Amino acid sequence: MDTVNEMLKCRGCRTISFRRVIRDYESAYPVDERNDEWHVPEDVTNYPSILEGHKELGDIWEVPAIVRDIYTQSVQAIKEQSNTLAGIGLRATIEAICNDQSIKGRTLEKRIDALAKGGLISQKDAERLHAIRFLGNDAAHEIKRADAANLLIALRIIDHLLVTIYILDNEANGRLDTIIKTFDQFEALLDKKLPELSPGDEVPLAKIFGRDVRRFHGYLSAHEAELLSRISNGSYSKLAVGKVAKYAGSREQLQHFIVV
Template structure:
């Protein structure tokens, strides 16, 4: 196949209009009502991605734009479809499979302008996130409120999720067709939620000193500290943890209570209970632990 000409058309990899070489062009004509349909294989001059382009030229409806210039109305369909200017969630493979799949299908519905299905899909994405996070309730309204109460989303974000719930309900029950701009805004809200809950959370835990609220994570950190500590030392918990004690942000006391219980029952064997005494000149007395 030889390159015949150059067209400007959306690129599914560049997410914008770029110049493409036409690698192949097959034309079918309809003469009763003059219409030419071009079936084209095109290649982006920027990234080299190949795609399919269908151009319907309505020759019967040609109109004059200048004294010696005429314009033929055209409908252009590209495959894969392109949502120009939009970048999908990065590292989507790190997101739980159910959430990732319903997000992908919702994005595809928006891209191909299946507005009713897109509205339902965006609402279903919220449902999937609630299921994955084990947030229960008799209705999605209650579950969104619980997301906020659990601190998984802010109050403002919860209000936005309710708006998407309304959009999805209208699509499902009233067969309401949302306008493209509303869907794009709703998509952006869902993507920000996915990135916050799954992408940034995972990245931050490996690169930043994030807060630790879960006792299991506390015990894991404590064990890592003890692996390099001197056996026989008798120290308060804050001294063993060092600067990482700040990561528990009000949870350290409850974790210490659980730790003492586990030591007493014999389920945690890397420490034993020591004296109750002051430390570093403080007036308050702290529980000390002996490193085994």
């Protein structure tokens, strides 16, 4: 028996890791008698554990803790070849995403369908998530050990889901002109635009937002109604309600607002 301890550094990402190789010479056997070649069984341990064929998400910290924790535990279970637990964990990761996104449903089947109906994922993505649901159900209810290759495929699907729902949105916001759906986003952009105007200016929202008005994509009317309500109840004080009139040759009468 021979033990070799090594410190390794990846030539790509420069990550440092530890490797232990235990060679069992007593169990060696010949593989080529003519050249006197022998195979010596080796037990190789890496720390941190590695998962061949999988590239770890570099921006995993962008994912909420409720999702990140169960995801990282599932990845570790795959690395440790705890395939039954890994199958359950990947299914639980989908549950955690639904919880974080406030997706309702009596069963995970219904919640996955709701993810697609709500536009968070495509119908094709939903079909893939159902496959992971089956895999997790088999592991949880039948104590069935998932195939390692299938787990890697399922992990790639979960990675794609995390990138789609969390990581790409966080990268795009503030850099790309993304669609503004919520009133909080509307108010943040409004507050950013108002300093470009002077107190007393009376203009419609289209003038205030300029080319950014395209980002509301059908949500502007709802945001305007909410703004009027908040001005009326005193919870928004940077604007006052103005006249309703045409502006700069517009075809329709537009609600104006006065910069306070």
